[in-house]
Amino acid sequence: MTVLDIPVDSLFGLDNLPYGVFSTEGTAPRVGVRVADHVVDLTILLDDEVFAQPSLNAFMARGPEVWAATRSRISELVRGEVPENAVVDLANATMHLPVEIADYVDFYASEHHATNLGRLFRPDSAPLMPNWKHLPVGYHGRSSTVIVSGTDIVRPRGQRKAPDEATPTFGPSQRLDIEAEMGFLVGVPSTIGDSITPDEFAEHVFGVVVVNDWSARDIQAWEYVPLGPFLGKSFATSISPWVVPLAALAAARIDTPAQDPQPLLYLRGTEKWGLDIDLTVEWNGQVVSRPPYAQMYWSPAQMLAHTTVNGAAASTGDLFASGTVSGAGRDERGAFIELTWGGKEPVQVAGRSSTFLEDGDEVAITASAVGPNGARIGFGAVRGRIVPAHPSDR
Template sequence: MSDECWLTVPDGAEFGTDTLPYGVFSQPKRGEAGARRIGVAVADRVLDLAGAAGRLGEEFAAVVDAPVLDPLLAAGPRMWRSVRRRVIEWLHDPGYRPVVLANLISRADVELHRPFTVADFVDFYSSEHHARNVGRMFRPGVESLPPNWRHVPLAYHGRAGTIVPSGTPIERPRGQRGQGEGGSPSFGATRKMDFEAEVGFVVGVGSQRERPVPVADFAEHVFGLCLVNDWSARDIQAWEYRPLGPFLGKSFATSISPWVVPLDALDHAWLPAPGSDVEPLPYLRSAPRWGLDLELTVRLNGYPISQPAYSTMYWTPAQQLAHLTINGAALRRGDLIASGTVSGAEPNQRGCMLELSWDGSDLVLLGDGSQRGYLNDGDEVSISATAPGPAGRRIGLGAVTGRVLPARG
């Protein structure tokens, strides 16, 4: 097998041969809108994974011949590594060229879908910079972090049924917006529509109930990552979250990227997590390499407005997984574990409009001269990310995009 890929991959391609993420596609232009297949993204094309595996008689052909990633997720780490290793071999050994070329499809000719069946959705609150900014806004004059924040990875349990694939339009939600005249709540479309730039981790192998998953076993259960936009209605959220957590202010829609990047593509991205002066409880003590060097970029109507750094996240995904299961809760195939808003120390690294505009008091200037406190109808938000790859290269992790539509009625 040659060290060089025989397939031409242009410089700057979103997905080179170091990434090879998995997704689900159909070909509506061929009248096959309902026929969904697992694909691997490479350069500007999609490799029909089942088509190539079937032609080559691969042992895993049946696992990837499905309309969702679910069977592959459930197959476990040994199978994940085997499939990825073979795809890399196909792209580096010219002997496989005829079969691969026969199963390559232009990405312009496919429609992408939600790549896996979402079982449960848990969204954490793991950025210290985000938590402190929120505290400064809404609890001025007191300690910005709650006393439990450095000891326990906080989270809320979201609604799996409202997780939608990238590109799905997001209708502005309606609800109770807080106290109006006379002290009664007002009702209507949110006036504070927001995004949250996040990273999601996709569980492949479940766990047994009452058997917590230790930090060290993270890679035995998690298949890969995707990008997440946890849309938020801040005025609805502010009215309802006391004394409990987020509910209708969050549950109307969460967007995920169409491509799931396998953990094995991130070998060069792991790094020590930020240190802490608070020793976590034993079950949360993490191996030093469970931090990730990911650089996110948020664009509003095509204009970059923020570059959050995931490397600053206080709680690691391995700690989140350990905490999620410590009470005996079981993991299920397709669980989505989101990081919470990714925010850095600098103003241009904040991961939501709430922080960027300081709750609407400091308007965000876009490249066309317009300003925003929160999102307007018609605004399009795109969140992309990159990570370190081999030989000093950076690999693309895809993007999640959504446009805000007016409220119904």
């Protein structure tokens, strides 16, 4: 037996306890919980086959009572002595995609981001569409290209046409970008025909990850009218490996900014589901932005209520992401197209004048939330490195 070393200022202390799927050399992926810089193997700590699986889905489907009891039991056990073979150094663990993704929906819930993108994509009209303050605008993304942090990002190829060009051309994207977002994972499904109210959020949602929704702006700008983004987004969406349980974010729950006009009844709840989470965007090791999640206009509870209000079922493994988190300040913008104003205002990154991503560039997005007693709750980083587009005979 051994006692875990937990520095008092760890972002992954006893108030956090996020879940992930890990393996070590020669072993199968299974569920672990992160405590400081250790991974505790739940197949050893707890005698439950639900953790001997390569995804969290089966555990997530069990629901809030089991989640609470399990969290309480883990918290109790890791304070004492734990079996030595249950503890793996984080450095020796390979992290896997923690969830088998069912449907993936991406929202557009930051007023600052939607306003900035409106100005950049549609300079001749009002930046915010008439529907934007009435409903959380969202669309379905590609589930099969949701990947775990650390997976290389192959530069996408595609068709684009600048407004001043006569015909479209084809090639590797020249405006490859990031979107710093938070993502929410559904555990308990709903039935087709029914809907989930904002106050039922915690009965369905298991936990939260950091998301980088990589975006090819040149492809997106040409393709997205009238049916929305497709290939400009579908090549890769990275998520952090550690799923922070909703229960760990109790102290981070705040009101959203005032919503005016008041939304329709189905989007109103009595519980606070704004979240006081700070994101940090590092480009080649240099911090270029600190997007504040607290400024997001729509709450994740409103996003889930909206997604299901038409009777669409929610499934175990559904991922819905907030859309780019951008604050009011320039250094709070969660996408490079905003940060560099469409590429016209480069930022200095490690001595280089930068607009969009170059091959070899690496982006890491981290986040931390307000925790109990002044502590902070960390999220795993979501990292990705750009590798050149695959050669093409086309």
